[in-house]
Amino acid sequence: MKKITFLLGLLITSPFFAQTPCSGGTANGFPCEGYDLQSKFVLAEMGASDGNDSWGWTDPDDGTEYALVGLDNGTAFINISDPINPIYLGKLPTHTNPSIWRDIKVYNNHAFIVSEANGHGLQVFDLTRLRNVASPPETFTEDAHLGVFGSAHNIAINEDSGYAYVVGTDEANGGPLFINIQNPLSPFMIGDYDGSGYTHDAQIIIYDGPDSDYTGKEIFFGSNANEVVIVDVTDKLNPQLISTITYGNTSYTHQGWLTEDRNYLLVGDEIDEQDFGFNTRTIVFDVSDLDNPSFHFDYFSNIASTDHNGYVVGNTFYLASYSGGMRVINISDIANQNMNEIGYFDTYPANNNANYRGSWNVYPFFVSGNIVISGEGGFTLVKESNLGINDNENFNFSMAPNPATENITITSKVAPIQSIEIYSVLGQKVMDKVVPQNVTQTINISTLKTGMYLVTINKNTTLRLVVN
Structure with missing residues (x-):
């Protein structure tokens, strides 16, 4: 969700952003700790006025990494095999009208894209086309389209089942639509769930956590504006609500991500910092028993910025925190209610206030250790300071x-x-x-x-x- 947008005038020439180490608390003017600037494209360089979501694709043939960046008028594709000199390959234009809301996920070498633009539906793009772009930047065309819905806020994909979950649509009261994408170029809708109303974002897994009652089931964890819902979606024609989670000082339940052991769910409430005046809050729930989830504790940052999307990699939580940029949080002692910030890279130096300027999303899953930050600042690529060329070697x-x-x-x-x-x-x-x-x-x-x-x-x- 982004309640307010501030459109920037297009720049005639963009500033030069070279690879810059984080030194003395900054990298090329951006506040930082522990993360170096690799490269950057501002919005004007991609022919856009606003930015939003991002995801990534690694070519299974040769390991080449690509950033997929949501823009108000389409989706940008960037080759980051040379992270210091990335190549903007071009853009897939929006299916209908521009919109500040766009979301992208990847399955089986294809990108799946939705937007809140009226009539947009689901765009499908074959990412293998990025291997041979003769004259970048190109204007790409979609390879398939599904129009059973119009606008949508978000899309989540369970790669293990081959299903996309389109949420915040103009169908099913905004609840998830179940889209079979096992053949990416022939997606089709098989069902939906409207029992809990509007879903803003979700994570879906084949359950492998501590609650043996649900082992092997396909479980949906939805952020539903005023609560979290846990739904068994194994049977797409008969989804079953398992439980709901509420919490204090609720403003807008925005997005959540599970820890890798499935014991905890880290949830961001997008508007609580503004409504209640406290610093950036992450709400941690104990979901080890899916039938009886419970509040574990609140983690508060040392700044007041509005949180947006966060993801877990091992014992690290990477959080896009709007004006605060990307915040990197150690969760290794989460069981004892301990989390602590260990680094950051701030793409919006002006302030760390509770607003909607700055970083919308962060993608921390590349094998190289490069991390994509996207949003109002365009495309920013960073990497942990002193991380070797191959992060498959560390101290241990x-x-x-x-x-x-x-x-x-x-x-x-x-x-x-x-x-x-x-x-x-x-x-x-x-x-x-x-x-x-x-x-x-x-x-x-x-x-x-x-x-x-x-x-x-x-x-x-x-x-x-x-x-x-």
Whole structure:
């Protein structure tokens, strides 16, 4: 949600943003801590007046990374294989009219795009077309379109089931529409759920958490403006509400993301900072029992900015926090109600007030460690300071080869390896190994589909893996 937009005049020439380390608390004029500026495109360079969502795609053939950036008038595609010199490949124009709301997700090498523009429906774009762009920037055309709905606020995809969940539409009271995208170029709607009203955003997984009653079920975690809903959507023709979660000082339940162990759900309420005057708040719920979820605690930032979209990678929570930019939060001790900020990159230096200027979204799932920040500032690419070219090596573990097809070998430099878990970028656990306590362990990954995965070692270290 973005209640107010401030349209900037198009710049005749854009400022030059070179790779700049975070030094003395800034990088090329942007406040920062622990994250360096790689590169940036302002909105005018992409022919737009406003920016919004973002996502990413890693080409399974060669590991090339692409940023997908939502704009008021379409979707931009950027090759970031050279993160210091990214290439703006071009734009897929909006299906109907411009809108400040656009959302993008990826499945099976295709982008799926919705917007609140009237009559927009679902655009489908074949991302493999980005491999051979002769004369960038190009104006692209959509490869498929589904028009069973018009406007929509958001789209979430469960890559493990091949279903897209379109939410905030002009159908089903704004509840999720269930779209089969297993053949990306022939999407079709199979059902919907309107039992809890309007859904603003959602995460959907094949459940692999601690509540054994729902193991293997497809579970929908929806942020529904004034509450969180948990719904069993395994049967698309007969979805079942499991439970709802309410909390104090509610203004607008906006978006949530699960921890990788599925014990906790981190939720942002978009308007509470403005309505109640406290600093940026993340509400943490204990969802280890899906039938009886409970409030765990509130985490408050040290600034007052409005929170928007947040995602979990291992023990780190990456939060797009509008005027506060990207905030990076350690959640390794979340069970004991402890979270602490460990870094940030602020794309809106003017202030950290509770408003809608600055960063709309952050995409932290690339294997390279590059992180996309999108919003009013256009496209910004950052990376953790002093992170090596290959972040599959850190102080304690290394992993090779990467990309990989058949096997990976993980080597510990300190403690023995006890467990290895592999997750999809949307948090679905696809492999769980309890291993002999050796310093080297080889894992067969031949059963994994092509794409990007997160490998968590000993419950405390997460590395990124590309499977060819």
